[in-house]
Amino acid sequence: MTTKLDGKALARKLQEELKVKVTQLKQDGIQPCLAVILVGNDSASQVYVRNKKKVAQKLGIKTIDKQLPQTVNESELVDLVTELNQDENIHGILVQLPLPESIDEDLVMRAIDPAKDVDGFHPFNIGKLFMNKGQIVPCTPKGIMRLLAEYQINLDGKKVVIVGRSKIVGMPLIALMLNANATVTVAHSHTKNLKEITRDADIVITAIGQAEFFDMQYFNSDAIIIDVGTNRNEAGKLVGDVKRDAVMGHVAYLSPVPGGVGPMTITMLMEQTIQFAEERESKCNEKNI
Numbered sequence: 001m002t003t004k005l006d007g008k009a010l011a012r013k014l015q016e017e018l019k020v021k022v023t024q025l026k027q028d029g030i031q032p033c034l035a036v037i038l039v040g041n042d043s044a045s046q047v048y049v050r051n052k053k054k055v056a057q058k059l060g061i062k063t064i065d066k067q068l069p070q071t072v073n074e075s076e077l078v079d080l081v082t083e084l085n086q087d088e089n090i091h092g093i094l095v096q097l098p099l100p101e102s103i104d105e106d107l108v109m110r111a112i113d114p115a116k117d118v119d120g121f122h123p124f125n126i127g128k129l130f131m132n133k134g135q136i137v138p139c140t141p142k143g144i145m146r147l148l149a150e151y152q153i154n155l156d157g158k159k160v161v162i163v164g165r166s167k168i169v170g171m172p173l174i175a176l177m178l179n180a181n182a183t184v185t186v187a188h189s190h191t192k193n194l195k196e197i198t199r200d201a202d203i204v205i206t207a208i209g210q211a212e213f214f215d216m217q218y219f220n221s222d223a224i225i226i227d228v229g230t231n232r233n234e235a236g237k238l239v240g241d242v243k244r245d246a247v248m249g250h251v252a253y254l255s256p257v258p259g260g261v262g263p264m265t266i267t268m269l270m271e272q273t274i275q276f277a278e279e280r281e282s283k284c285n286e287k288n289i
């Protein structure tokens with residue numbers, strides 16, 4: 001039997017708790033506020049931004065939209081980020097990725113005030129994460145850790161294989177898993193004998209972006225699988241990197257697509273925005289003492 005790691009249900013529960021926090025903050029005169037910068041007309045990015053704004057609205061978080069044309073240049077974008085950094089009423093700044101190729105993504109990430117870096121991509125925050133001092137953590141890896149904790153999955157000494165080494169998923173997960181005392185292996189497109197590596201793992205996190213790539217040959221029957229992939233199959237259906245129907249029933253735990261990591265990611269974004277608003281409130285209170 002496979003236990004489903006139900007990110008959708010956990011996200012719903014956490015969002016109820018976040019709504020209460022927002023109400024409390026509003027009573028203290030603080031309106032959590034997230035600024036969202038979207039560059040160009042990428043349809044997937046537009047959908048992601050729309051979904052984020054919908055959840056923010058549901059929780060009572062204000063959002064400020066900054067839509068810029070594809071032709072915007074780096075310095076205009078950095079100027080906008082600087083302006084948002086200085087606005088005391090904005091607690092979190094999100095720059096929807098990917099940016100147009102003409103723009104240096106790292107430069108824009110570095111322009112964000114690390115204390116408003118709600119996505120956790122600023123090098124300062126990534127560095128702190130790798131020193132096990134991170135408070136601000138990229139949302140997808142944070143959501144994965146929270147999901148595992150909810151099901152009381154102990155990571156200490158576990159063999160964890162992360163397939164994919166991107167800046168937004170695999171890389172931060174390495175730090176989080178090491179910080180949790182897991183034994184971590186990272187696989188990527190140059191890895192040889194992937195099947196043997198994943199089959200030997202207690203926990204496998206798949207984040208390669210290839211529809212239904214992993215079947216049961218990649219896992220042992222006691223494995224815990226976290227599928228991060230968000231892909232469309234040939235029929236246009238949303239599927240993960242894992243062949244869900246082939247694996248369900250044959251591993252110990254599975255976080256499926258849809259209904260697993262996706263809802264957790266968006267919830268962690270909201271949690272981090274609210275956390276920043278709370279921190280601002282406590283700083284204001286300290287100043288008033």
Ligand code: NDP
Pocket residue numbers: 140163164165166167168169170187188189190191194207208209210228229230231261262265266
């Ligand atoms: P990237 O394309 O940035 O990275 C993919 C990684 O997978 C790379 O490290 C690449 O290796 C590796 N890879 C590709 N093919 C293989 C293969 N056949 N075997 C082993 N490794 C391989 O993707 P992202 O990390 O941005 O996203 C990964 C997936 O997760 C996507 O489907 C994305 O949509 C989804 N996603 C879902 C989120 C959610 O909230 N649910 C959030 C973020 C992403 P190399 O480095 O060598 O190129």
